[in-house]
Amino acid sequence: MQPTPHPGRIVVDRLSKQFGSIRAVDDLSFTVEPGTVTGFLGPNGAGKTTTLRMLLGLVAPTSGAATIGGYRYAELPRPLEAVGAALEASGFHKRRTGRAHLRVLCAAAGLPARRADEVLDLVGMAPAAGRRVGSYSLGMRQRLGLAQALLGDPTVLILDEPANGLDPAGISWLRDLLRSLAAAGKTVLVSSHLLSEVEQTVDDVVIIAAGRSVRQARVAELKAEAQSGVRVRTPHADRLATALRGAEMRAGAEPGVLLVEGVPAAEIGRVALAAGVELHELTPLQSDLQELFLALTDGQAGIR
Numbered sequence: 132m133q134p135t136p137h138p139g140r141i142v143v144d145r146l147s148k149q150f151g152s153i154r155a156v157d158d159l160s161f162t163v164e165p166g167t168v169t170g171f172l173g174p175n176g177a178g179k180t181t182t183l184r185m186l187l188g189l190v191a192p193t194s195g196a197a198t199i200g201g202y203r204y205a206e207l208p209r210p211l212e213a214v215g216a217a218l219e220a221s222g223f224h225k226r227r228t229g230r231a232h233l234r235v236l237c238a239a240a241g242l243p244a245r246r247a248d249e250v251l252d253l254v255g256m257a258p259a260a261g262r263r264v265g266s267y268s269l270g271m272r273q274r275l276g277l278a279q280a281l282l283g284d285p286t287v288l289i290l291d292e293p294a295n296g297l298d299p300a301g302i303s304w305l306r307d308l309l310r311s312l313a314a315a316g317k318t319v320l321v322s323s324h325l326l327s328e329v330e331q332t333v334d335d336v337v338i339i340a341a342g343r344s345v346r347q348a349r350v351a352e353l354k355a356e357a358q359s360g361v362r363v364r365t366p367h368a369d370r371l372a373t374a375l376r377g378a379e380m381r382a383g384a385e386p387g388v389l390l391v392e393g394v395p396a397a398e399i400g401r402v403a404l405a406a407g408v409e410l411h412e413l414t415p416l417q418s419d420l421q422e423l424f425l426a427l428t429d430g431q432a433g434i435r
């Protein structure tokens with residue numbers, strides 16, 4: 132007998148979708164674990180939304196399977212408690228208030244009406260709960276979409292470009308919310324076409340281009356790869372360079388500054404200490420994840 136999968140585990144297994152002559156998703160496989168925030172990244176047209184729609188049973192796969200806790204969406208015993216999703220911030224009834232919109236959904240799902248106010252509060256929309264959705268800004272509609280996704284207190288949260296339309300304070304708020312949901316054991320999958328937008332939010336990334344997986348990794352791993360060196364300032368640059376022999380390095384623009392590639396800052400510190408070299412600065416240079424993302428997806432970009 133197969134072991135029962137964790138109810139929060141998402142498994143995408145050799146998933147493909149053909150739309151006429153376009154292979155929107157092509158033999159894609161990945162797993163998303165509970166307790167993590169995973170970024171689902173790719174350029175425009177890469178196949179992110181199509182994949183999420185297949186996960187949510189809104190589009191039938193041409194082949195392969197996408198399951199949540201071992202079930203295809205349509206087979207989930209209690210879908211609202213299993214999965215909450217926000218695909219796009221439209222499709223709201225413009226003349227209803229945010230509160231009324233959510234109360235209709237509560238009634239349909241057998242949830243108490245007060246749950247509408249609880250989730251509006253959770254997404255910072257309590258002050259606008261009584262306003263018509265038609266008067267909401269894009270960012271407010273995004274928050275309402277998120278509130279809707281959270282209604283059933285689901286184990287898994289699937290969000291398509293949730294940061295769209297949010298201001299910097301909103302993005303930072305979203306980051307904290309998603310991190311706290313993951314810390315509470317939920318599975319969070321968020322799509323984005325900007326790695327830089329989600330790099331501080333996500334633990335893992337699945338990067339796709341032209342419907343295919345190009346990279347799956349921990350963000351920390353990608354950051355280490357994209358790391359563009361360590362700046363070291365010392366009055367004994369020559370001695371340090373000798374002690375670090377073998378490492379790739381060049382002199383910085385200022386005297387006493389060395390730029391070292393491929394050796395972590397901690398290791399440079401250790402070598403300097405062992406060699407009795409005084410350090411005045413040891414700075415890992417800003418990694419440029421977006422550059423790495425572009426390099427990974429280059430030439431296979433989305434628009435087909």
Ligand SMILES: Nc1ncnc2c1ncn2[C@@H]1O[C@H](COP(=O)(O)OP(=O)(O)OP(=O)(O)O)[C@@H](O)[C@H]1O
Nearest residue numbers: 150153155174175176177178179180181182324435
């Ligand atoms: N219903 C459909 N009929 C035909 N083609 C479709 C359909 N839905 C998506 N596609 C095509 O499938 C490809 C993938 O689209 P998808 O919306 O999944 O990409 P995406 O990664 O979400 O892009 P974006 O970042 O621009 O939202 C595109 O070429 C798109 O035109």
